[in-house]
């Protein structure tokens with residue numbers, strides 16, 4: 001029995017909660033109480049080693065010791081074997097958190113604080129460099145801030161990889177008839193296999209708030225919106241807590257840190273529509289309309305929200321900004337390769353043994369991520385197909401896994417990095433079922449504006465069904481190819497324009513799955 | 526959620542009064558109505574239209590565009606099964622089939638005891654510990670058919686205690 005307070009960390013991140021973290025926190029508090037131990041339980045963000053969730057950490061003089069994945073049954077034995085002293089004999093003990101190779105080998109710039117801090121503690125944030133970028137930005141004029149972002153080489157992390165500094169320059173230079181510009185954060189994170197935006201918002205929300213405020217200072221915008229998918233209730237809660245605290249402490253509001261400058265921030269929820277991640281559809285939605293995609297030009301940078309100049313950036317793009325302002329654009333550009341500078345948080349998901357978030361400079365190969373970090377499939381079966389970049393991007397067969405993870409190398413093999421999501425399938429996958437799903441998803445999520453997307457996807461489902469049913473296979477394979485071409489060239493946005501990519505990659509790299517009658521456990525719904 | 530129709534409209538009016546000043550107020554208004562009532566009663570459409578100076582067709586068009594908004598009352602709990610790729614890779618197709626069979630409803634359907642409405646969802650951000658299910662505001666990972674049944678049993682005996 002000890003009288004000192006032991007600090008325990010149990011994350012409040014979605015995946016930690018989905019694996020039982022809340023209940024565990026209650027049970028551990030009760031167990032400590034029963035044993036007469038005094039503990040302080042801090043609800044931190046996740047470190048992003050999701051296969052270890054719920055991951056509990058105990059603070060010791062040597063550093064934080066990790067235990068995971070912890071379930072109720074293990075609590076008794078953990079206490080018996082010196083959990084509160086950070087004893088390492090328990091089978092669930094992972095040693096010093098920072099020494100776990102998965103974490104130690106990463107290059108964490110954006111996720112430097114993730115899982116270390118209490119996400120809504122302003123003190124924690126400031127102790128680890130928080131608001132340093134904002135303080136610098138308050139001393140600079142708009143052009144100097146934009147120049148720093150340009151120097152970083154940062155390209156938009158939402159998928160299109162457009163240079164962020166150039167977008168900001170356009171908004172800075174644009175004239176607003178109403179003297180009003182906006183900063184909109186795209187937190188719709190609709191791609192399956194991605195959770196990096198969610199982790200920023202749940203583990204380090206002040207970083208996003210700081211990045212958006214700096215963007216506001218750069219272009220002269222005093223209002224920001226975070227458009228958040230409604231599928232993220234935990235992120236919603238944490239963001240609102242953080243915004244309230246930041247306002248109360250003068251980091252947001254009419255007079256940021258007594259500078260006389262204003263920035264206001266509000267979270268707005270989406271309503272289950274994948275297309276609202278497309279920036280113009282998102283703006284329509286924010287204006288209270290159906291999420292119909294707008295034709296470009298005009299660019300949102302010039303005619304954006306409510307017709308005013310608007311920065312629309314992904315969560316990760318904005319979250320990279322505090323580092324860039326604090327350490328300088330060059331410090332960020334020192335990471336990466338070619339025209340892909342800085343780091344990208346890769347997200348390992350699906351059928352993978354060690355799923356989680358891996359922030360590294362561009363240039364690591366897909367295979368290193370799958371094997372060294374991921375450790376193979378969850379099921380232990382051979383890996384067969386890997387979809388990188390979300391539902392609109394290609395499936396890669398093993399022959400392409402040595403491709404370096406950077407925008408240009410992926411483009412060269414007909415694939416894309418997108419938002420950095422990596423979804424792994426084992427050898428039980430039926431690739432014609434996956435191709436069918438791509439089309440089905442487009443049917444469900446098309447905004448309906450263009451015929452090739454709206455009708456083409458419906459035809460696509462029917463044609464793939466016929467192929468799977470072995471009806472007139474050759475003719476239907478040709479028809480499928482024609483349909484794909486029509487969608488690619490006749491669609492206004494990437495929803496219809498890229499849905500064919502996973503389909504074509506499945507046909508090209510896994511033709512055997514289109515040459516035999518479908519398995520009964522296929523995608524029929 | 527079983528409130529009589531007459532009791533619904535004052536709630537709708539309150540929500541509109543609270544939120545209509547916001548720029549782009551329609552989605553916040555619809556969300557808040559659905560939050561409080563479980564759905565957006567068709568009778569609220571004229572009220573919203575009038576207060577935002579839009580046509581009823583406009584409001585209806587927005588409600589029908591988004592998968593989340595519903596015009597009929599849901600069951601006591603909403604269970605959403607993730608259908609997206611990372612969950613597929615870990616057995617979501619089997620889980621979907623199991624959910625429909627064990628609840629005896631298709632997507633958007635409500636069980637005959639009015640307890641559970643089944644919905645589909647495309648990604649809950651829990652893709653590293655898939656397959657995933659959302660029950661009201663709680664997300665659950667690594668959901669096997671057996672775990673699904675336990676979760677549903679938990680809802681039937683009223684105490685929502687997952688895992």
Ligand SMILES: Cc1cc2nc3c(=O)[nH]c(=O)nc-3n(C[C@H](O)[C@H](O)[C@H](O)COP(=O)(O)O)c2cc1C
Nearest residue numbers: 156157158186188189190277278279313314317494
């Ligand atoms: C169908 C579709 C869905 C998209 N979904 C998202 C999304 O969920 N999150 C996101 O940041 N960008 C998404 N985008 C990209 C946005 O249109 C836009 O390029 C991005 O928000 C710009 O920010 P960035 O320059 O910081 O990447 C999507 C695009 C399309 C065509």
Ligand code: SF4
Nearest residue numbers: 447449450453493496
């Ligand atoms: S391609 Fe599809 S989603 Fe994009 S604008 Fe056309 S119909 Fe809408």
Ligand code: FES
Nearest residue numbers: 607612649651652
């Ligand atoms: S794909 Fe199901 S949680 Fe992301």
